């Protein structure tokens with residue numbers, strides 16, 4: 001029986017997000033100190049770029065010293081991000097007390113009843129049939145550590161259009177007798193049987209960017225070997241959550257104050273929020289002011305808040321024949337008392353009508 005903790009895609013980034021990133025790293029280390037696994041495997045993209053790797057690696061390594069001293073083996077392979085902008089071969093770096101398995105195409109590390117087949121990220125793995133991977137020893141659990149896409153476990157598009165990952169065939173796992181594939185790259189967590197192995201993407205260890213695939217708790221995988229492989233996940237609280245909202249703007253470019261309060265009240269200190277304010281507005285500048293006020297409010301309660309406008313200016317619509325006719329007819333019905341309930345209803349009717357027309361016009365484009 002052995003226990004392994006598997007994490008990936010922390011994307012340590014120098015700059016204002018660094019304290020947040022270190023908060024998550026420290027939580028992973030603390031979790032390992034509590035769980036006492038035989039090994040911690042880091043499946044790539046622990047740094048956001050080669051520049052971050054260079055700037056932060058000594059601090060990164062130093063933080064693992066107590067865990068290594070407690071007897072936990074720490075294995076780390078580079079992902080596609082460590083190599084971004086790299087001018088040198090990553091194998092030149094010493095990452096003590098971590099075992100940095102950067103040599104291509106693979107390194108096999110034997111550790112008692114565990115074997116680690118470490119496969120650093122590569123643009124292609126097509127030559128895998130030529131790799132001289134020794135046969136698995138009897139009674140040993142083989143863990144592949146890789147940073148790649150696999151089209152069986154993850155059918156969506158590559159999350160990164162500018163830094164795509166190499167694609168790994170299922171056959172790699174069966175050919176090399178892998179029991180557990182500790183994968184990195186896909187930021188949404190996944191688990192699936194693959195070529196005889198249990199393959200997992202734990203998902204990004206932190207919320208890297210405002211994207212739906214970063215939604216939900218960030219996690220690490222805890223793997224127990226034995227007669228049967230057992231995998232469960234643990235949440236990383238310091239990572240916070242990614243939350244996305246779409247809120248309506250009225251014609252005046254204002255939003256329902258209650259809605260903004262509710263988003264703020266639900267926000268956690270480490271959350272990344274994205275709010276889209278949408279609607280047909282008379283004046284886009286008023287909408288911009290609303291967005292700025294909301295950004296400020298949310299920025300004070302969450303780690304980061306992105307507020308975007310998706311507005312259509314009513315004037316753009318009014319040149320259109322159908323809209324012109326709609327507004328002409330509606331203006332005839334304008335209630336005299338601008339404070340009354342009838343007036344509010346009339347304004348809403350005008351807004352909804354314009355929104356429906358705006359939708360038709362964008363469809364027609």
Ligand SMILES: [Mn+2]
Pocket residue numbers: 045079080081147165184185186
């Ligand atoms: Mn990646």
